[in-house]
Every structure is written in structure tokens, then in C-alpha cells.
Amino acid sequence: MRILFLSYWGLNDGLTSSTVFPHLRLLQERPDVAAIRLVTVERGADVQAELPFNPGFAPDKITFEPLRSRPSRNVILNKIEDFTRFPGELVRQVEEFKPDFVLARGAPAGALAYLVWQKTKMPFYVESFEPHADYMRESGVWRAYDPRYLFQRHWEKRQKQLALGLMPVAENYRQQLIKEGVRPERIVTVPCSVNAAAFAPNAESGTRVRQRLGYAAPDAMVGIYVGKFGDIYYDQEAFDLFRSAADHFGPGFRLIILTPNAEADVRRKLAAVGLGPERVFVTKAPHHEVPDYLSAADFAFAPIRPAPCRLFCSAIKIGEYWASGLPVLVTTGVGDDSAIMEAEGGGAVFDLSQPGSVPAALTRLTALLREPNYRARIQELAVRHRSINRAREAYATLLPVGKIAKPAVA
Structure with a gap:
């Protein structure tokens, strides 16, 4: 052929x-x-x-x-x-x-x-x-x-x-x-x-990244977002979501953002919700560096803007998050993934149109993070669903x- x-x-x-x-x-x-x-x-x-x-x-x-x-x-x-x-x-x-x-x-x-x-x-x-x-x-x-x-x-x-x-x-x-x-x-x-082996969690790489970013404190809870803001993704709503996570996890919350959006614009929107550079690292990283940053995180964000046809999509970032063993905070109705999150414990689903949905999702996420060996279990989702x-x-x-x-x- x-x-x-x-x-x-x-x-x-x-x-x-x-x-x-x-x-x-x-x-x-x-x-x-x-x-x-x-x-x-x-x-x-x-x-x-x-x-x-x-x-x-x-x-x-x-x-x-x-x-x-x-x-x-x-x-x-x-x-x-x-x-x-x-x-x-x-x-x-x-x-x-x-x-x-x-x-x-x-x-x-x-x-x-x-x-x-x-x-x-x-x-x-x-x-x-x-x-x-x-x-x-x-x-x-x-x-x-x-x-x-x-x-x-x-x-x-x-x-x-x-x-x-x-x-x-x-x-x-x-x-x-x-x-x-x-x-x-x-x-x-x-x-x-997703290449599950390439994105497999690496404790040594994760520790190095945390130390470099100053996120090595024992109480640090690190979230990560990889991707754009706007278009099919939430924009201002995503920054409000980051603020909600910071309020939920307290002073130890830290955030990594890997995005092609202009850093100055991202920083401005972070500042507007009270998240300064001491708590958030922002950069545009080449794809081969993403696994190390994911290894440094505890959970991930997937703030995909809801729409009827979103049921038909498959976000590559979710597969990469799962391969790194990260539970995902995701919008309802995203492809097959939102249902998999709820049925198989791959993350927590929120709906901004429903009052109380975000706090409930963060509580669910916290429970997942407390499970022993949660990263290994979630990594299996990538092997099973994204091979x-x-x-x-x-x-x-x-x-x-x-x-x-x-x-x-x-």
C-alpha cells in the first residue's frame, strides 16, 4: 500500500x-x-x-x-x-x-x-x-x-x-x-x-520539577493544566476554577500551567482571581517536557467548554493525564471520558450550571487523592481506554x- x-x-x-x-x-x-x-x-x-x-x-x-x-x-x-x-x-x-x-x-x-x-x-x-x-x-x-x-x-x-x-x-x-x-x-x-509508557509517572522527575519550582513543601498540593484558554476551552471560568481549587486545598495549593497563550495575559487573569507568581508557574513547554511536569502534579484540570457535540470528542490531554496517574477535574459531557471518570474513579465531574457542583467535585477529587496507590490505578485507565x-x-x-x-x- x-x-x-x-x-x-x-x-x-x-x-x-x-x-x-x-x-x-x-x-x-x-x-x-x-x-x-x-x-x-x-x-x-x-x-x-x-x-x-x-x-x-x-x-x-x-x-x-x-x-x-x-x-x-x-x-x-x-x-x-x-x-x-x-x-x-x-x-x-x-x-x-x-x-x-x-x-x-x-x-x-x-x-x-x-x-x-x-x-x-x-x-x-x-x-x-x-x-x-x-x-x-x-x-x-x-x-x-x-x-x-x-x-x-x-x-x-x-x-x-x-x-x-x-x-x-x-x-x-x-x-x-x-x-x-x-x-x-x-x-x-x-x-x-497516548503512549502510556512515555507518560508514566516518574517520581524522580516529579521531585526535581517540584524542587526547581519551589513546590517541594510537604503540604504542597499541585494541580496542573495543559492547553489553551478560550475557543472550545473555558477562559475566565477556568481561572475561577483555579481559584476554587486554591480555596479548597488551602495555602499549600500550587498550580502549573503549560499553555500556548501569552504568559502576560494568563498572569493578568491569575492576578485578577488572587493567584500570584508565588503560587503559579506558567510556561509554554515542548511536548517532550510535559511528562515531567505531569509527574510533579497531584491532579489535573480539563476545563472543556460544554456543548451538545462535546459528547463526541476525545481530549488528548485527558489520556495523557491518566497515563501520568492523575485524577482529572473535568466538565460534564466530555466524550466518553466524563462517564468513565464517574464509573471508574478517573476524576471528578463538575457542571458550572449547577450550584455547588464545583465544591462537590473538589471533595470527590480529594477522596481520590487519599486512596493508596491512586496513580497506578488511574494509569490503568489510559492503558485500557487510550491504548x-x-x-x-x-x-x-x-x-x-x-x-x-x-x-x-x-
């Missing part, structure tokens, strides 16, 4: 490191895969940059060819230009590389794969398939009349109809797709995988293209 693997994220994006590269390694291991071309979408500073590709792959099997977005002051015009220009560039790559199919990572990449199908009838699959258009609208990022929303929603409908296989990230969404008429044998649930083997099994079921005679919808 020859596979054109299409990612909507850039080569240096943390999501590429955490979600794309592990799947490329799985495909690389298969003896029936002759060649893979990784195609990423580059924006911002990386558009003009040299992009060395050497993440430990076999150079005779995996090559790299980026799509470079042309910067524009108007984000809508920029996206329109991307989706009018990139399909032609991808058609050229298809003609040159001669893949057997396109494997798209995420619904926006799936939209590009569909647009290539329009021109070439090149078969395609979509993994990490989610209702991206509804995510963005329900989060307030896109409006119902936004061209990005209207086009993406249409393209997702066509992906459901024409993709040879779909790999949603939540069982909740698999069931929804079946209700919509997608044939069940063409759908395999693959939650966002890379789920992707391996999905590929074995759906690939190669020769196994499939019909598109996904009956």
Missing part, C-alpha cells in the same frame, strides 16, 4: 507529535505498507521556515511534503483561499506519489480529502472524525452564517457518505453515526491514543482499500 497521510496541523504542532506521529509509526510497521507521504498544513511562522523532518521514521518509507498557507489579515479569506488552492496542490501530489488512498486526520483534513475525491475519485478514510463544524459553532468561535461553518458542515456530510472508513474518537459518536445511516462495519472507534492498540486494530479492520467495496453510507 501507498498512503498519503493528510494532517490539518503543522509539523511542529504539539498535536502532530502526540497524535499523528504515533499512527505513522503503526503504519510504518506494517509489511504491506510500501510508502507513506505525510502532508501537513503550515501556518504562521512555519509557512516560510525550513521544516526538517526527522522524527525517527524510516526515510525509505515515510517522506514529507507540506502545504503552506498564504498569510492574510482576514482569517475567513485565508481559509477560503486554503480550500480553493490546497485541493489542486493535493491533486498534484496524488499524481506524483500515486497513493492507493488518502488517510486524513480530522474532519478538516477529511474535507480536503473529499475535495480531492471530487477531482480524482481517490479513495479516502478519515480518522479522528468529529463534528468539527458543530464544535466550532457551539463554542461560539463560528456563527451559524459563517462560511467556514456552512462549508465544513457540508463537507462533513459528504465524508459520512463517501469515506471508505471513519474512525470517530468516541463511542458516543459511533452510535450517532449509525443512527444517521453510516454502515456500522465501516466505523471503528479510536479514542485519541495505541485501538488504532492498530482499526487499521487492521479497515485497511487496505481492497477490503472495501462500498462507501461508508448504506
Whole structure:
């Protein structure tokens, strides 16, 4: 097989490191895969940059060819230009590389794969398939009349109809797709995988980080948040949540924030809720440093903004938290994970629309932290629910293209 693997994220994006590269390694291991071309979408500073590709792959099997977005002051015009220009560039790559199919990572990449199908009838699959258009609208990022929303929603409908296989990230969404008429044998649930060994709790690393940050006091209770503020995540509400945790755990509470958001903005919002630099460490950490910071923490935050379609998502950060043995303070209705938290003790669920929900969740979290060997027990959740083997099994079921005679919808 020859596979054109299409990612909507850039080569240096943390999501590429955490979600794309592990799947490329799985495909690389298969003896029936002759060649893979990784195609990423580059924006911002990386558009003009040299992009060395050497993440430990076999150079005779995996090559790299980026799509470079042309910067524009108007984000809508920029996206329109991307989706009018990139399909032609991808058609050229298809003609040159001669893949057997396109494997798209995420619904926006799936939209590009569909647009290539329009021109070439090149078969395609979509993994990490989610209702991206509804995510963005329900989060307030896109409006119902936004061209990005209207086009993406249409393209997702066509992906459901024409993709040879779909790999949603939540069982909740698999069931929804079946209700919509997608044939069940063409759908395999693959939650966002995590390398449990790479994120396993390391007491020595955690101690070193605590000492470096000045969090080594015996009464220190360290929470951690990894990710953005805003869009599909809470913004001001997240800082109020941090304040609630500080009030609950008392003077020993400390917080680590690893975020791409501007540090000055984060510090300003922390100060507004009474959390100064003596209690909070803020930085933008490369993905390979995240496990050490997680090892230094006692629990983690996942303040994902609730929305009806959030039931269909799978947050990579939750898998990484679990792999590090951390109980998670999470919003209700997040993919399959919120239910797993409640049923299997992987954290505590809160709902800001319900008075008293946050104090109750913090009390539940405290009980989990008092359990002996809680980290080892929670780490097993990552092994059970977020193993890379789920992707391996999905590929074995759906690939190669020769196994499939019909598109996904009956």
C-alpha cells in the first residue's frame, strides 16, 4: 500500500507529535505498507521556515511534503483561499506519489480529502472524525452564517457518505453515526491514543520539577493544566476554577500551567482571581517536557467548554493525564471520558450550571487523592481506554482499500 497521510496541523504542532506521529509509526510497521507521504498544513511562522523532518521514521518509507498557507489579515479569506488552492496542490501530489488512498486526520483534513475525491475519485478514510463544524459553532468561535461553518458542515456530510472508513474518537459518536445511516462495519472507534509508557509517572522527575519550582513543601498540593484558554476551552471560568481549587486545598495549593497563550495575559487573569507568581508557574513547554511536569502534579484540570457535540470528542490531554496517574477535574459531557471518570474513579465531574457542583467535585477529587496507590490505578485507565492498540486494530479492520467495496453510507 501507498498512503498519503493528510494532517490539518503543522509539523511542529504539539498535536502532530502526540497524535499523528504515533499512527505513522503503526503504519510504518506494517509489511504491506510500501510508502507513506505525510502532508501537513503550515501556518504562521512555519509557512516560510525550513521544516526538517526527522522524527525517527524510516526515510525509505515515510517522506514529507507540506502545504503552506498564504498569510492574510482576514482569517475567513485565508481559509477560503486554503480550500480553493490546497485541493489542486493535493491533486498534484496524488499524481506524483500515486497513493492507493488518502488517510486524513480530522474532519478538516477529511474535507480536503473529499475535495480531492471530487477531482480524482481517490479513495479516502478519515480518522479522528468529529463534528468539527458543530464544535466550532457551539463554542461560539463560528456563527451559524459563517462560511467556514456552512462549508465544513457540508463537507462533513459528504465524508459520512463517501469515506471508505471513519474512525470517530468516541463511542458516543459511533452510535450517532449509525443512527444517521453510516454502515456500522465501516466505523471503528479510536479514542485519541497516548503512549502510556512515555507518560508514566516518574517520581524522580516529579521531585526535581517540584524542587526547581519551589513546590517541594510537604503540604504542597499541585494541580496542573495543559492547553489553551478560550475557543472550545473555558477562559475566565477556568481561572475561577483555579481559584476554587486554591480555596479548597488551602495555602499549600500550587498550580502549573503549560499553555500556548501569552504568559502576560494568563498572569493578568491569575492576578485578577488572587493567584500570584508565588503560587503559579506558567510556561509554554515542548511536548517532550510535559511528562515531567505531569509527574510533579497531584491532579489535573480539563476545563472543556460544554456543548451538545462535546459528547463526541476525545481530549488528548485527558489520556495523557491518566497515563501520568492523575485524577482529572473535568466538565460534564466530555466524550466518553466524563462517564468513565464517574464509573471508574478517573476524576471528578463538575457542571458550572449547577450550584455547588464545583465544591462537590473538589471533595470527590480529594477522596481520590487519599486512596493508596491512586496513580497506578488511574494509569490503568489510559492503558485500557487510550491504548495505541485501538488504532492498530482499526487499521487492521479497515485497511487496505481492497477490503472495501462500498462507501461508508448504506
